[in-house]
Amino acid sequence: MPIADAAKKQIAQKRRLFFKVCMRCGRKNSIEALRCRECHSDDLRLKNRALGVKK
Ligand SMILES: [Zn+2]
Numbered sequence: 404m405p406i407a408d409a410a411k412k413q414i415a416q417k418r419r420l421f422f423k424v425c426m427r428c429g430r431k432n433s434i435e436a437l438r439c440r441e442c443h444s445d446d447l448r449l450k451n452r453a454l455g456v457k458k
Contacts, residue, residue, distance in 0.1 A: 423447040 423432045425439040426446040432438075438445050 420450075420452045422450050424450050 421434045423434060423436055424430070424447065425432060425441065425444055426448055427444040428439065428442045430439055430441040431450075432440055432447060434449075434451075436447065439447060
């Protein structure tokens, strides 16, 4: 089912593409996160794909 609301669609795409991954345990964290939710490590790498949105 296509998402009619363009604003909601943009949020959904951001959620899917912009996040950080913990280097220690591999947990996905929010883009604003400074520490890992799982192990509280600050060793996070950025998973930041601006292009290449899959349909
Ligand atoms: Zn972690």
